[in-house]
Amino acid sequence: MEAVYIDKHYGLVAECKQGSKKACYELYRLYSKAMLNVAYRIVGNIEEAEDVLQESFVDAFAKLKDFRQETTFGLWLKQIVVNRAINLLRKRRLDLTELEDGHLENIVDKEEDDQEEIQYQVAQVKQAIQLLPEGYRIVLSLYLLEGYDHEEIGQILKINENTSRTQFLRAKRKLMEILRQKGNVA
CATH class of the missing domain: 1.10.1740.10 (RNA polymerase sigma factor, region 2, helix turn helix motif)
Structure with a gap:
């Protein structure tokens, strides 16, 4: 049924x-x-x-x-x-590496003092995500932002589930590397 x-x-x-x-x-x-x-x-x-x-x-x-x-x-x-x-x-x-700042949606409320710093950090992460190679960016977005699991991502992209996991891990490493280069992560 x-x-x-x-x-x-x-x-x-x-x-x-x-x-x-x-x-x-x-x-x-x-x-x-x-x-x-x-x-x-x-x-x-x-x-x-x-x-x-x-x-x-x-x-x-x-x-x-x-x-x-x-x-x-x-x-x-x-x-x-x-x-x-x-x-x-x-x-x-x-x-698709260029990010258009004017179209970003505000994720945090600007009224609190700390919110400005958080907003800056969020923007930096968004920019760094856009610098990822296409395959990394897609898998990272589908997994972290859209909530798909690796099996579903594999079906959507017509790739092996393990390939999705590998792409995700590589995307995370590359994202951290980009953020370190920009001085946003210790």
Whole structure:
């Protein structure tokens, strides 16, 4: 027997399946920011992440009739976004090391004195992640930021689970090396 997940947005999904543009817009509004962050962490470029986001929603709404509640809508959509982002990287093979500071989301509250230093450190780590080779960056992002395990990463990237683990360990070492070179880690 298949597992059926109760999704708090099931009603909106059902309305979308029936053709409600208002419900589709509401799902977009609920999930677009989080999915943009997912795409951005993988592709490393805000314009490309926005393209991935739009294409992912178009795909999701076109395939909505196939959504069977074997997972939540959010997880189903996230898988579409991750696959689209990875396909973009495979197709273009761009060097995505430049980080656009103006598009970083504030992670911490600036009101406290210590928050400014923390924000600086977070920005440094984000910049260092963008300097990682593409394979390292993708595995690190999927594991640490998106919460996938190595088996899932292996399936997504079509690599061996052990390759995912190795890439992750190498990515961590390389990230520490980059941060040391920049003087951000003792």
